Amino acid sequence: MPGQPSRIEDYALIGDLLTAALVGKDGSIDWLCLPRFDSPACFAALLGDEDNGRWRIAPADENGPYSQRRYRDDTAILETEWETTRGQVLVTDFMPCRKTGAPSLVRIVEGISGTVDMRMDLRLRFDYGRVLPWMRRRGGALTGTAGPESVWLRTPVRPVAHGTAHTAVFPVTAGERIPFVLTWHPSHLAAPRPLDAFEALRSTETYWRRWLRRLTYDGPYRDAVARSLITLKALTYQPTGGIVAAPTTSLPEEIGGVRNWDYRFCWLRDAGMTLEALLRSGFKAEADAWRGWLERAVAGRPEDVQIMYGIAGERRLTEWEADWLPGYEGSRPVRIGNAAAAQRQLDVPGEVMDAIHLAIGCGLRPRKHLASLQAVFLEHLEQVWSEPDQGLWEMRGAPRHYTHSKVMCWVAFDRAVKLAESHARPGWVERWREVRDRIHRDICEKAYDPERNTFTQSYGSPELDAALLQIPQTGFLPADDPRVIGTIEAVERELLQDGLVARYSVGTADSPDGLTGGEGAFLACSFWLADALRLIGREDDARALYERLLELRNDVGLLSEEYDPRARRQLGNFPQAFTHVPLIRVAYELDRHALDARREDPKAPPGGPSGAKEG
Numbered sequence: 001m002p003g004q005p006s007r008i009e010d011y012a013l014i015g016d017l018l019t020a021a022l023v024g025k026d027g028s029i030d031w032l033c034l035p036r037f038d039s040p041a042c043f044a045a046l047l048g049d050e051d052n053g054r055w056r057i058a059p060a061d062e063n064g065p066y067s068q069r070r071y072r073d074d075t076a077i078l079e080t081e082w083e084t085t086r087g088q089v090l091v092t093d094f095m096p097c098r099k100t101g102a103p104s105l106v107r108i109v110e111g112i113s114g115t116v117d118m119r120m121d122l123r124l125r126f127d128y129g130r131v132l133p134w135m136r137r138r139g140g141a142l143t144g145t146a147g148p149e150s151v152w153l154r155t156p157v158r159p160v161a162h163g164t165a166h167t168a169v170f171p172v173t174a175g176e177r178i179p180f181v182l183t184w185h186p187s188h189l190a191a192p193r194p195l196d197a198f199e200a201l202r203s204t205e206t207y208w209r210r211w212l213r214r215l216t217y218d219g220p221y222r223d224a225v226a227r228s229l230i231t232l233k234a235l236t237y238q239p240t241g242g243i244v245a246a247p248t249t250s251l252p253e254e255i256g257g258v259r260n261w262d263y264r265f266c267w268l269r270d271a272g273m274t275l276e277a278l279l280r281s282g283f284k285a286e287a288d289a290w291r292g293w294l295e296r297a298v299a300g301r302p303e304d305v306q307i308m309y310g311i312a313g314e315r316r317l318t319e320w321e322a323d324w325l326p327g328y329e330g331s332r333p334v335r336i337g338n339a340a341a342a343q344r345q346l347d348v349p350g351e352v353m354d355a356i357h358l359a360i361g362c363g364l365r366p367r368k369h370l371a372s373l374q375a376v377f378l379e380h381l382e383q384v385w386s387e388p389d390q391g392l393w394e395m396r397g398a399p400r401h402y403t404h405s406k407v408m409c410w411v412a413f414d415r416a417v418k419l420a421e422s423h424a425r426p427g428w429v430e431r432w433r434e435v436r437d438r439i440h441r442d443i444c445e446k447a448y449d450p451e452r453n454t455f456t457q458s459y460g461s462p463e464l465d466a467a468l469l470q471i472p473q474t475g476f477l478p479a480d481d482p483r484v485i486g487t488i489e490a491v492e493r494e495l496l497q498d499g500l501v502a503r504y505s506v507g508t509a510d511s512p513d514g515l516t517g518g519e520g521a522f523l524a525c526s527f528w529l530a531d532a533l534r535l536i537g538r539e540d541d542a543r544a545l546y547e548r549l550l551e552l553r554n555d556v557g558l559l560s561e562e563y564d565p566r567a568r569r570q571l572g573n574f575p576q577a578f579t580h581v582p583l584i585r586v587a588y589e590l591d592r593h594a595l596d597a598r599r600e601d602p603k604a605p606p607g608g609p610s611g612a613k614e615g
């Protein structure tokens, strides 16, 4: 239907390390928050229709043009190629990465063959589609202003007002290049400096290519790993080092459902895992920047540490509903802000300690006050680890003793012991070792169901939880422990949806999430299953699942949070760091495994048993 948002997998991401936009296969930019990831959107058609703001450039002939697209290799520059009966056109979309100056989005329309009539349709709306700006021509630009914000469109094409849209139909001939530069600027300031679109294209391309040169992975899944890393980098807010979980809000976990959340914030859990992926891949500067962000964000009393913050470390992330937005395909409410910021999730110190431990292991210098910071946090965790919490799935029902949270409390003390042992602080080590072992006993006594031979989601509950697939990876128990194998097999038995993993059973009498409706298979958990299968020696199953998951990526290599195997479509916020992180991790692990196998049997094919090589 014209004007409606595309399928989630029909979008591609472009970004400038301050914010990001989603570009549809139909040439429409349906999501853009300016000037930061968490600012109100000026294009919000994604969560409603074109009247909530969008910017489309595509062939004027709506009947029959065919498009295909790709990223210009190893960059975040998107190229959409249109094939029409009258010729071919290439549209190049990108956001220049810059240290100074105003945020801009650049679109270059280039004739490849023949002469094609193109149509530009700009519907600018501020405040998530609610505010219609005053549009006027100033200094050769088309400007939109409302309150503190203004947006400037500079292009040789002259758009005309049609109702609340500005449109232009213009021909493009082979060899011709027509730039469009849209710039955000505070409305009280004089005009922003014009940007040379072609020079910006060159420098943006150089930036991304140089950045990816540091990549250490050169295995069979190189393209998938590279695209995931570029995506994680594009989710980083450069000025502070904060990493958002995703650049969108309220893409639904069920079409038409209520599980719609705002992910434009920094979860310590997600960012800790992202840090691991970056470090593995050779990107130490980003890891160091995030560590700096972390130290500033959590500064204060240990009991005040939150599980998530704003991109600059903001603490108040008040959740509210944008009731004027119809929601993605009618999925309401659209939420801005996230009430999970106030939750207790006891896994988080473990995720952070694990990330710091790894960072130091990878050669990042331990900062001077890290040891005392850690000591204070662990002192607090020692008081609270035995209390119930909301768990990593951020359940909105009553608190419980979530097994995964307790395992991660064990990780926090375990990593502290290991760090202290290597820095000779015996006094603390004794104490931490004692708490660590106490937590271990508690979990094994209260979270293990010997009849079903599986750990369960929370103490005393029969529910399973895919987060427990991470047990062997944390080192809590070895992979060959029968309880670990039993848990993996129980997840396979009870949580698989067409071969993909649900994080837990929703809609059961005992389901603790306090929400109505269902949701898709959780992609991160599906990657965790691949990793767990590898760890218990089921290498072929692990690789088959991993390669199936790679096939779920969209045409430009991106994944959201969840997938509906029946409708065969992506669900949830997009693209999501939490999904791309284990994609990278498992690629490394499978490759390491294949390398080990090759060392033992030099005749084995590269890329493991299937000899897979990414196209």
Ligand SMILES: OC[C@H]1O[C@H](O[C@H]2O[C@H](CO)[C@@H](O)[C@H](O)[C@H]2O)[C@H](O)[C@@H](O)[C@@H]1O
Pocket (backbone or CB within 6 Å): 245, 253, 259, 261, 262, 263, 267, 269, 270, 338, 339, 340, 392, 393, 394, 395, 396, 578
């Ligand atoms: O679906 C329920 C919860 O969904 C969000 O949390 C999920 O995303 C987080 C960020 O990627 C991740 O850290 C967490 O483990 C996921 O469950 C949402 O933020 C919550 O408010 C919501 O309850």
